[in-house]
Amino acid sequence: MKNQFHPLLEGAYEFHVHSAPSIFNRKQTDWELIEDAKLAKMGGLVLKSHETSTAERAFLLKEKEPALNVFGGIVLNQHVGGLNPYAVETSLKMGGKVVWFPTLSAGQHQQYFKKKKTKLFNGNPLLSESTVSIEEEGRLIEEVEIIFRLIREHDAVLATGHLSLKEQHAIVSAAIEAGVEKIVIQHADMGISKIPLEDQLFFASQGCIIEKCYLACSSDFNDLTVEEMAKTIEVIGHESCILVTDYGQPHHEAPVYALNSFVEKLLEHGVKEEEIVKMLQGNPKTLLGVD
Template structure:
């Protein structure tokens, strides 16, 4: 078994959550610590996890736990005030909308949760957030958010925007000098992107997530060989491994990360190539 010592999972879910989760924040941190991981970034579709991460860090020593913010309706959508506060409190990643994104809602027939997992609480109907105005141009508030992130040490991540929105966002962020741009799971069926587009985004300066979730039965949207082909084409120094785990019908995130690394190794990737994506690149993004 290859193991996950010093690995970093920048995209992982735990409870409390509006969705059923396999572990809570403390269990996640303790399991990651026991496995020798270096850091994790908590992600919640409904709230900032910055305060949660700080509390966990106080009690679980030896693992770095960071928070993030997803710009869904629950925090005001494309809300620069929420972004500014989260950044100042230490958020490592600011995600564009996920379940509130118009693209997400269109994919799931107007639903803000997922057919693969259902919310445990009632969710109000949503119109859907897009970064485009009625004139087809990127909204001014998006520039404001990009500039706030640029002035911090945080990462801008694309969430569940459409491929067209993602391309526009990456272009703007790159042109405005933002160096930490992360394309969220472009192999996942929700916002699946052609490899040619992923390569175009990398050439603009973006990093790209490669996710264990995309290989799981109910979410599967790519085969291991194709996923690895993409890693090689994009470059191991531009890819970031993550699990996106936390769903109750999957292994725990730490177990899933270990399985992901072993799967890549069994399919021919070298240990140093895996280490680059699991340890070095995420550490660079998080400034560790």
């Protein structure tokens, strides 16, 4: 294992990372994760859990390590009652910064993993057996509008989760109309809910930030190479992208080391240092309201 991190990780933010406790096996606990982040002199992390709010964990981690900005949020899966405004409000009032729309409970996610054999989400625990729908009779349900209002009022970030392309267009359009200013299109290149490049460009033109996710290049997905991802960044513009790993799975390298590998490979394929700084520091800090 490497004992030295690339200098570009200093001050960097990892906006999409998984750690334990979780109902899924994870590579590291929260404590182990932040020890690596400290070694790399990172600026901060956003903890994501498919099954529970991470706002409380982030609060305690930041109390322990005040120099590291640790943030949490909530994913709107069945585990928290789906599109549950009460759970959203609670997470945001406890310091949560991100509201992710359904992942495991998205119909798109479940259809994708029915067809794919992978080490992710198979076996025990099983996938959620019922889906969380954002629409009823072709219209967004009332709870979605309430959640938009809560996100806006708390200056939080809306992330699109594992929704289908059609659903993501519906959510983004309605959220912008409702005054939500911070929207992240999650792992846009990943097969779970792959966003065509023309749609990524459209979302960027609407002010959304596009996640460029290392996991999409991993053995779990093999959706594209880092070289191909670098080309998409060039087309979209680094001003509209963030770099994330989405790591934490036990069969991969630890997340901070994965981020280090991601940065090194992007540099090899022509992404400039100042562009990486923008995607790892400037854009995440703007989303999170960090100076």
